[in-house]
Amino acid sequence: MARIIVVTSGKGGVGKTTTSAAISMGLAKKGHKTAVIDFDVGLRNLDLIMGCERRVIYDLVNVINKEATLNQALIKDKRCDKLFILPASQTRDKDALHLEGVGRILEELSKDFEYIVCDSPAGIEKGAHLAMYFADDAFVVTNPEVSSVRDSDRMLGILASKSRRAENNEEPIREYLLLSRYSPERVRLGEMLSVADVQEILSLNLLGVIPESKSVLNASNSGVPVILDDKSDAGLAYADIIDRYLGINKPHRFIEEEKRSLFNKLFRSK
Amino acid sequence: MSIDSTAVSNQRPAIEFKSSTFAVPALIINSADLKEVNAKILQKIQQAPEFFKNSPVLLDIHSITTEQLDLKLAELIKLIRGHTLIPIALRGGHTELNDIALKSGLFIQPLQTLVDTDKPKTSAPPLETKKSPPASTDPGHPVALRSPIRTDRRTKDDGNAISRIITSPIRSGQRVYSEGDLIIMSQVSAGAEIMAEGNIHVYGSLRGRALAGVLGKLDSRIFCFDCQAELISIAGNYKVKDDLDPAIQHKPIQIYLQNQALIIKAL
Numbered sequence: 065m066a067r068i069i070v071v072t073s074g075k076g077g078v079g080k081t082t083t084s085a086a087i088s089m090g091l092a093k094k095g096h097k098t099a100v101i102d103f104d105v106g107l108r109n110l111d112l113i114m115g116c117e118r119r120v121i122y123d124l125v126n127v128i129n130k131e132a133t134l135n136q137a138l139i140k141d142k143r144c145d146k147l148f149i150l151p152a153s154q155t156r157d158k159d160a161l162h163l164e165g166v167g168r169i170l171e172e173l174s175k176d177f178e179y180i181v182c183d184s185p186a187g188i189e190k191g192a193h194l195a196m197y198f199a200d201d202a203f204v205v206t207n208p209e210v211s212s213v214r215d216s217d218r219m220l221g222i223l224a225s226k227s228r229r230a231e232n233n234e235e236p237i238r239e240y241l242l243l244s245r246y247s248p249e250r251v252r253l254g255e256m257l258s259v260a261d262v263q264e265i266l267s268l269n270l271l272g273v274i275p276e277s278k279s280v281l282n283a284s285n286s287g288v289p290v291i292l293d294d295k296s297d298a299g300l301a302y303a304d305i306i307d308r309y310l311g312i313n314k315p316h317r318f319i320e321e322e323k324r325s326l327f328n329k330l331f332r333s334k
Numbered sequence: 335m336s337i338d339s340t341a342v343s344n345q346r347p348a349i350e351f352k353s354s355t356f357a358v359p360a361l362i363i364n365s366a367d368l369k370e371v372n373a374k375i376l377q378k379i380q381q382a383p384e385f386f387k388n389s390p391v392l393l394d395i396h397s398i399t400t401e402q403l404d405l406k407l408a409e410l411i412k413l414i415r416g417h418t419l420i421p422i423a424l425r426g427g428h429t430e431l432n433d434i435a436l437k438s439g440l441f442i443q444p445l446q447t448l449v450d451t452d453k454p455k456t457s458a459p460p461l462e463t464k465k466s467p468p469a470s471t472d473p474g475h476p477v478a479l480r481s482p483i484r485t486d487r488r489t490k491d492d493g494n495a496i497s498r499i500i501t502s503p504i505r506s507g508q509r510v511y512s513e514g515d516l517i518i519m520s521q522v523s524a525g526a527e528i529m530a531e532g533n534i535h536v537y538g539s540l541r542g543r544a545l546a547g548v549l550g551k552l553d554s555r556i557f558c559f560d561c562q563a564e565l566i567s568i569a570g571n572y573k574v575k576d577d578l579d580p581a582i583q584h585k586p587i588q589i590y591l592q593n594q595a596l597i598i599k600a601l
Contacts (some may be wrong), residue, residue: 214524217505217524218525224502267520
């Protein structure tokens, strides 16, 4: 049986799709057969970030409507043969999704994948609900600012009460906190909530902190999941997150400001 | 829960399903002798004819089933309808009786797992009706589902109300309701709402709204370990965050009512 992971947040623009792309690539790179599904029907983005937008023929809605088989719609990643992408439809809206159809697809994928990553749309409406309904694990992506934290809190409430596991009284969804776009310098200046603040409000298991980084934008624009950029701190942060998720103990980094040596302080203005 | 919101049209949908709560008197039948039951109903109705006119009732035949009496349910329902009462549900019957009830247009209300404090004694009259306290607020979607119709055999302020203990965090947007005391072992997030007919205890941070004594119990109190509440209310007397003394923020406090005024004291 596959483990179904939903990447969710409530709020938009916090890095759900970036995270979905990075963690699915990370899991596949570790040798786990992984599928990543874009649930953002109507605002299809995942294929762009994965760099496979020119190979999309069929999409999630086609499979739900039985106009195509899963194998026809799944796109195999060119960089990693363990990774498959199921894109969203750009020409439909979220009402094209329904519980029965999503359940059928996830069940079919569960037969030969180890991990299924569901990239949730923003909001708490139908698309987001369907993306999280069948999940076993939830990666809650949060930015260190109050509205994002509040929305994540709302999402956590929905995960705890409206998922399949909650409705069947099974073991609850495992929830993990991913704090993205974090800048220790701005925390010091009081412009951002600190890791401790966010954890106090959400009381959640911190899986990792992803620093604010230019490499994320570059990676998105060039269609390469940022985890493949092993020179960027964001890429390293996602690699750590995968390790921690798979049970390897790694100390948290990118929480403190980098210490500059005396030499740097003297000779570099910034 | 409605997830099928159509973003395009502003029109109201033709139908909507919403959870709601209302109070129904339970008609507890303790005798299988229909003549006796009939006489007692008549007697009750004569005391307050308007009160009983077209009033829905829930038939509770729990003691009939336990004592294995032979009850002619179909006739009983007919008899009750004849008295302008509207039987809507059956509680405490066995399979055979449930079938008859369903055929007569009643639904089956499962026996609540509450401790029966007023178990009918042998000398109890064969028939009693009690109006349960009105449900003033719709609890929306509390963490655990409550039965759609509450028929309480408890009287108000009997000190035996069921308290609820919750160990997981109450997240933003969640609402929790307790018919007795409410004890939260975790935090209550901003934007969450906790309500109790009795006292409220919060052993984590209280950042949301807390309303104790929502049915008017004036001696209800709120106790919390770390007060950052958005709103606190006891029996309808409330204060919002702006009205709260900043000195009590993040402090363990208790809140109670004295001469219509909310008193907030450090613990």
